[in-house]
Amino acid sequence: MAALRVISPGPLSTVQDLGRPGYQRFGVSVSGAADRYALRLGNLLVGNDQRGAAIEVTIGGAEFEFTEDSIFAITGADLSPALNRASIPLWETLNAVAGDHLSLPSPVGPDAGLRAYVIVSGGIDTPQALGSRSTHVGAQLGGVDGRALSLDDEVPIGPLTDPVTPGRRVPEDMIPRYGGEIVARVVPGPQDDKFDQDAVNIFYGSTFTVSDKSDRMGCRLEGPEVPATDAAHDIVSDGVVTGAIQIPGDGQPIILLADRQTTGGYVKIGVIASVDLALVAQASPGARLRFEQITVEDASELARDRMAALRNMIFDTLDARSGDTRSVGSDGERWQYDIRIGGANYQVDVDADALEGHSTAVVNGIEYNIQVVPGESF
Amino acid sequence: MTTGNQPAPRILTCGEDALVVEFGHAVDPAINDRVYALAEVVGSANNGSVIELVPTYRSLLVQYDIEQSTAADMTTFLKDLISTADITQDKNENVPRQIYELPVTYGGEHGEDLQDVADHAGMSTDQVIAIHSGTEYRVFMLGFAPGFPYLGGMDERIATPRLASPRVRVPAGSVGIAETQTGVYPMASPGGWRLIGNTPVSLFDPSLEPPVPFLPGSFIRFVPVSSEQAGEVVNQVAAGTYIVQMTEQNS
Numbered sequence: 092m093a094a095l096r097v098i099s100p101g102p103l104s105t106v107q108d109l110g111r112p113g114y115q116r117f118g119v120s121v122s123g124a125a126d127r128y129a130l131r132l133g134n135l136l137v138g139n140d141q142r143g144a145a146i147e148v149t150i151g152g153a154e155f156e157f158t159e160d161s162i163f164a165i166t167g168a169d170l171s172p173a174l175n176r177a178s179i180p181l182w183e184t185l186n187a188v189a190g191d192h193l194s195l196p197s198p199v200g201p202d203a204g205l206r207a208y209v210i211v212s213g214g215i216d217t218p219q220a221l222g223s224r225s226t227h228v229g230a231q232l233g234g235v236d237g238r239a240l241s242l243d244d245e246v247p248i249g250p251l252t253d254p255v256t257p258g259r260r261v262p263e264d265m266i267p268r269y270g271g272e273i274v275a276r277v278v279p280g281p282q283d284d285k286f287d288q289d290a291v292n293i294f295y296g297s298t299f300t301v302s303d304k305s306d307r308m309g310c311r312l313e314g315p316e317v318p319a320t321d322a323a324h325d326i327v328s329d330g331v332v333t334g335a336i337q338i339p340g341d342g343q344p345i346i347l348l349a350d351r352q353t354t355g356g357y358v359k360i361g362v363i364a365s366v367d368l369a370l371v372a373q374a375s376p377g378a379r380l381r382f383e384q385i386t387v388e389d390a391s392e393l394a395r396d397r398m399a400a401l402r403n404m405i406f407d408t409l410d411a412r413s414g415d416t417r418s419v420g421s422d423g424e425r426w427q428y429d430i431r432i433g434g435a436n437y438q439v440d441v442d443a444d445a446l447e448g449h450s451t452a453v454v455n456g457i458e459y460n461i462q463v464v465p466g467e468s469f
Numbered sequence: 470m471t472t473g474n475q476p477a478p479r480i481l482t483c484g485e486d487a488l489v490v491e492f493g494h495a496v497d498p499a500i501n502d503r504v505y506a507l508a509e510v511v512g513s514a515n516n517g518s519v520i521e522l523v524p525t526y527r528s529l530l531v532q533y534d535i536e537q538s539t540a541a542d543m544t545t546f547l548k549d550l551i552s553t554a555d556i557t558q559d560k561n562e563n564v565p566r567q568i569y570e571l572p573v574t575y576g577g578e579h580g581e582d583l584q585d586v587a588d589h590a591g592m593s594t595d596q597v598i599a600i601h602s603g604t605e606y607r608v609f610m611l612g613f614a615p616g617f618p619y620l621g622g623m624d625e626r627i628a629t630p631r632l633a634s635p636r637v638r639v640p641a642g643s644v645g646i647a648e649t650q651t652g653v654y655p656m657a658s659p660g661g662w663r664l665i666g667n668t669p670v671s672l673f674d675p676s677l678e679p680p681v682p683f684l685p686g687s688f689i690r691f692v693p694v695s696s697e698q699a700g701e702v703v704n705q706v707a708a709g710t711y712i713v714q715m716t717e718q719n720s
Contacts, residue, residue, distance in 0.1 A: 112532075115523045116508075117673070117681045118611040118655075220675045230615045231656060232675060281481035281489045327496055328612065328619070330523035330530025332487050354525050354612035362484030390485035391535040398536065 093159035093248040095211065097240050098192065101152030103307075106215050106234035106246065107208075107349075108144040111223035115353040121333065122225040122233070125206050125307055125349045125372035128267065128397070129167035133210030135404050136164040136184045138255035143214035144224040146246065148207045151197040155209065157187045161248065162212035162255060168204025168269065168373055170195035181207075182261040183409065202270025204373035216249035227350055259406035269373040272298065275346075276385040277336065277361035282326065285319045285358045286338075293317050294360060295382050299344065303376035307350040309337075310371050312380065316342030319358050331355040334363035334371075336382075346371050364390035366397050475503065478551060480544050486520075486535045488543055490551070491528040496621060500527050501609050505686035510554040516546055524685060525610045526619070565717040568605055569683040571653070572694040572702055573644050575601075575666040579696075582632075582663035586646060589629045598693055600624045601665065605688045606651065616655035616673030616681045618689065623651045635661030642668045644691065666691070669702040670713060682713040 097104070107130065110123025124130035124147055131141040146155070151170045157163075165172045165181045172179050173194050179185055187193065195207050217224050217235055226234030235244050277295075286294070299314035317338050324340040330353065331337075337345045337357040346363060347355070349372070363371060364385055374380060481489040490507060493500040508524045511531060518538035523530040533543050575598045576583040587594045606620040613619075628649045636659060639645070643654045645662030654660060655672035668691075674680055683689060694702070705711035 112521050114615075114680065115521055116611065116685060117615060117679060118613060118617050119615045119680070221680060229658075232615070278482060278484050281483045281491075327494055327526050328610070329491070329525045329528040330483075330487075330489060332484050332530070332532065334484055352613060353523060354610065359483075362487075364485060387482050387485055387540045391539065394485055394535055 093157075093161060093211075093213065094245040095146065095193075095209070095215075095248065096156040096158055097242055097244040097246065098154040098156055099152060100240040100242065100244075101148060101150065101195070103149040104153050104240040105147050105226035105228070106144050106217050106240070107147045107225045108215075108223055109142045110225050110349065111221045111233070114221050115330070118353055119221060119232070120227050120230060120350055120352060122227040122230075123223070123349050124208065124225075126167050126204075126208070126369040128366075128369040129206075129208050129373075130210070131401055132182070132261055132265070132404075133164045133166035133208045134214070135401065136166070136182070136255075136259060136261065136406065137162050137210055137212040138251075138253040139210070139212065139214050141401060143210070144217070145208045145210040145215055146240065148195050148209060150205060151195055153196075154192060154194040155246075157189060157191045157193065158245070159189050159248070161187045162251070162257060163187055163193075164210045165195070165207055166210065166261075167207040169199045170203065170207045171197055171199050172207065180260075182266050184255060184257045184259040184406075186257040198375070200270075201375060201377065202268075203375075204269035205375050206373060211248050212255060213249040213251045216247040225349075229350065258409040260409050262405075262407050265400065265404075267369060267373075269370060270375075270378060273367075273370050273374055273378060273380040274383055275367045275371055275380060276364040276390065277382045278364060278385060278387045278390050279361045280359075281329075282358040283360050285323060286317070286360055287320050290318050290320070291360075294344075295384060298379050298381045301374045301376050301378040301380060302343075305374075305376065307348055309348055309351060310346040310374060312344045312346070314343070317344060317360070318342050324358055325356055326358055328354040328356040331359065332362055334365065334368045335359045336361050336363065348372055364393060366390075366393045475499070478503070478507075480547055482540060483530060485540075487530055487532040488540065488547065489528050489530050490547060493527050496526055496609065498607055498621070501607065501621075501686070504529050507551065507554070508686075510550050511547070514546075514550055518543065518546075525612070565719050566605070567683075567687040568716050568718055569687060569689045570692050570714040570716070571668045571670055571689055572699060573602070573666040573668050573691045574696055574699045575644075575693055579667035579699075580644065580665040582629075582645075583665045586627060586629045586663050586665055590627050592626075597627050597665065600627050601646075601651065602691045602693050605690050608683060608685050608687050608689060611681065611685045614655055614658065614673075615675075618652060618672070618683075618685075620651055620689070623649055625649055629663045631661040632663065635659055636664075639664065640667065642670070642672070644668060667699075669699045669706060670711070671706055683715075 107124040110121040134141050134143040220233045231237035294317045297315045299312035302311040302313050304311045335347045339357045478490045478492045483489045492503045504524045518533045521532040587597045606622045609619045629646050631647045639660040641656045643664045644666040645664045647662040
């Protein structure tokens with residue numbers, strides 16, 4: 092059976108899909124990928140349903156071995172991914188052969204993001220719990236035995252249902268930019284009336300810093316105190332949503348993320364627009380963040396537009412990049428090239444009569460588009 | 470329970486895809502009744518846009534599909550339901566209570582803090598057990614952890630502060646007291662509640678639908694049992710044959 096063998100799990104690697112809605116009234120967290128946009132894009136790149144399960148790698152330190160030939164993609168944070176120690180790109184459909192080692196050692200820099208997704212064609216195929224494969228470590232649900240991945244786990248990969256071609260890439264304008272100063276748009280409510288105008292001005296007028304106490308439950312911020320009127324920060328618990336911004340008694344905002352509890356007892360000044368939530372989930376400790384107000388109508392319009400963009404996704408098709416292509420000879424009828432795709436080198440033959448324009452080459456049973464540029468020296 | 474007309478609930482925005490119907494700010498059985506009454510009518514109205522309902526002490530969170538509806542349309546939908554279903558009218562007095570019985574072994578290794586609770590209350594452990602098991606507790610909501618019941622109605626005579634230093638590991642099924650609250654740990658976790666007993670009934674089983682033995686909005690009663698009786702329940706739970714006893718009683 093195809094699997095990813097865990098050589099090193101790093102500080103936290105878990106199986107995640109889009110979560111398990113529908114059980115919150117029983118106290119079951121929704122959970123799922125912290126950066127759902129990166130997960131959806133990755134699934135589309137490898138031909139999976141957008142809801143497919145992947146491995147969420149936090150910060151780095153992770154290494155996996157493919158037990159079978161696989162099509163895969165890396166999305167989310169740039170944790171310096173490499174295949175057999177050779178650097179590979181994010182946001183592309185890639186190819187691995189049995190025995191290949193995939194590593195995600197460390198962020199390329201402070202703006203790299205926090206969580207990368209390893210998405211394999213066929214999807215991670217661990218057993219479902221309450222309709223989802225998402226791991227919630229606290230509730231001991233989903234993933235591999237309800238826990239984070241550990242050394243020597245063999246994480247099963249489902250059957251490849253809809254073969255896709257490597258060499259596809261997410262268009263540049265759809266690739267998120269993590270880091271920098273994050274601007275998170277906020278729909279006010281449900282307890283925005285617990286804050287007077289001064290407090291609202293502090294909230295929207297200040298820049299906050301992401302605390303190292305953040306985790307999959309919440310992104311904790313540090314900055315100027317946002318006081319609730321009459322210091323009434325505690326309320327009788329009510330329902331919460333992912334992206335809700337709680338303001339506890341110390342006035343320091345907590346943005347609720349995927350593993351949040353189902354109810355909460357702190358006042359909530361607003362909720363982050365879902366299109367901006369991925370940026371919050373990818374914010375590393377020390378990152379700077381500020382809030383901007385948005386109407387509920389505009390936030391839902393942005394979300395609808397994004398869902399439509401994902402549904403109508405057309406990927407860029409990559410030709411083998413010139414720097415990665417090397418002519419190695421000709422037998423008169425066919426040219427032979429070495430091409431590097433997804434970190435691995437392949438030898439391809441191109442018909443001599445296709446020297447101009449597009450041709451195709453078949454590698455490991457998968458067809459690649461090849462653009463032959465006239466004037467190159469052979 | 471109060472009777473008569475209650476103020477109309479407030480409908481609050483909770484992000485781009487959820488609304489909160491807030492009936493009040495207090496821990497109050499009458500308010501809680503209305504939350505579950507509305508959850509029932511919204512659930513059965515089934516307008517195709519509702520994704521999830523989260524009832525709590527005092528409010529109902531309604532999450533909806535933004536590709537099927539808008540905040541404005543959902544607000545209208547909820548307001549119509551609230552008025553036509555007459556949620557503001559307290560009319561639940563004749564709805565029978567569903568009371569689930571949870572067997573509990575009190576004291577000893579099952580409830581190491583029972584003596585401390587008795588000392589704090591200035592009574593015997595038997596009296597603590599009689600008081601704790603002599604009440605029907607309203608399940609105001611489930612939350613905090615899967616299957617964790619927020620219970621209301623504990624007798625304040627047995628109220629006890631939390632441990633100064635929480636335990637690193639509280640076993641699953643532990644029945645505890647924290648201030649005026651009582652509750653059950655559905656799974657092993659750290660915790661600072663005073664432990665007075667243990668129930669062999671599983672409060673959360675993801676292989677079952679629903680994954681909990683009793684629904685929020687119902688009532689539970691703790692029934693003292695011996696270790697031998699509890700062992701029998703453990704066997705039945707393991708065999709999948711155990712059914713939590715439920716009785717209906719007019720409130």
